[in-house]
Amino acid sequence: MSNNPYYKQHWIDIEPERHEAYDQILAFHPAMEPLLKPLELAPGLRVLDVGSGPGHTAMELARRVAPSGKVTGVDINADFVERSNRRAREAGVPAEFVRSGFPPLNFPDRSFDRVFCKNVLEYVDSAADTVAEMARVAGAGAVVVATDSDWDMMALETGAGTADLNERVLGAAKSIALKEPKIGRRLYGLFREAGLTDVKVEVMAAADTLGRSTPMLKASFARYARDSGRVMEQEVAQWLANINRAIERGTFLLVLPQFIVRGVKR
Ligand SMILES: C[S@@+](CC[C@H](N)C(=O)[O-])C[C@H]1O[C@@H](n2cnc3c(N)ncnc32)[C@H](O)[C@@H]1O
Numbered sequence: 001m002s003n004n005p006y007y008k009q010h011w012i013d014i015e016p017e018r019h020e021a022y023d024q025i026l027a028f029h030p031a032m033e034p035l036l037k038p039l040e041l042a043p044g045l046r047v048l049d050v051g052s053g054p055g056h057t058a059m060e061l062a063r064r065v066a067p068s069g070k071v072t073g074v075d076i077n078a079d080f081v082e083r084s085n086r087r088a089r090e091a092g093v094p095a096e097f098v099r100s101g102f103p104p105l106n107f108p109d110r111s112f113d114r115v116f117c118k119n120v121l122e123y124v125d126s127a128a129d130t131v132a133e134m135a136r137v138a139g140a141g142a143v144v145v146a147t148d149s150d151w152d153m154m155a156l157e158t159g160a161g162t163a164d165l166n167e168r169v170l171g172a173a174k175s176i177a178l179k180e181p182k183i184g185r186r187l188y189g190l191f192r193e194a195g196l197t198d199v200k201v202e203v204m205a206a207a208d209t210l211g212r213s214t215p216m217l218k219a220s221f222a223r224y225a226r227d228s229g230r231v232m233e234q235e236v237a238q239w240l241a242n243i244n245r246a247i248e249r250g251t252f253l254l255v256l257p258q259f260i261v262r263g264v265k266r
Pocket residue numbers: 008011012026050051052053054055056057074075076077080100101102103117118119120123124125
């Protein structure tokens with residue numbers, strides 16, 4: 001039996017169905033280009049991907065620094081690391097993945113030209129310590145980018161009379177699965193406190209009206225809500241039914257702002 005809090009343990013233990021869902025949810029898509037742009041990637045750069053997950057984004061970064069550069073991915077989940085290493089070998093891209101929890105980051109000071117972290121910092125014991133570590137391992141002049149949602153700014157609209165249930169289910173899920181639900185809005189201050197300079201913030205907030213984000217709601221949030229024990233199974237089932245009905249009627253809307261914060265190490 002582990003003593004880890006749920007927000008950490010649910011990443012250490014990922015069952016096969018959830019791996020399949022993450023391959024879909026965390027696939028690289030051209031719409032993610034604004035998240036990578038501030039990294040100013042070029043061949044030859046050494047990049048660290050902090051919390052690399054299934055590795056799809058890290059592979060995309062590796063293609064952009066190939067052939068002379070390299071991406072190192074680090075993640076707490078052993079299967080993610082093994083699968084990512086296999087994929088990188090098969091695709092012949094310069095990426096290597098290591099298993100480790102953080103903070104701290106087990107790399108020497110100033111060992112990377114770019115440090116990237118996407119949708120990870122809400123799950124760590126200390127987002128402040130992790131950002132400080134990202135700044136420590138960045139070399140002089142290196143660009144550091146963190147990009148994350150702000151879960152307390154999520155707008156989910158599924159029709160008249162459904163708002164209370166949305167709040168209950170999402171609240172239950174967030175209460176156990178996210179250490180820091182407001183991470184998006186906190187990134188700017190954390191970058192400043194870590195001594196990064198020239199810190200810039202952008203926010204991307206596309207409206208999903210087609211239900212593209214439902215794999216994330218179903219695979220992650222419905223499961224978190226059930227595991228929280230704060231809502232009944234029937235409530236989660238009703239929540240999912242409300243979402244499906246809104247999509248069928250063409251009235252579904254979800255907006256989840258994604259903050260993109262970049263700073264420079266001096
Ligand atoms: C939502 S996924 C994002 C994965 C990847 N950055 C992406 O966007 O495709 C969060 C990742 O953070 C990793 N993670 C969460 N807490 C961690 C910790 N304390 N140490 C290391 N990795 C962690 C998880 O294993 C998971 O792969």
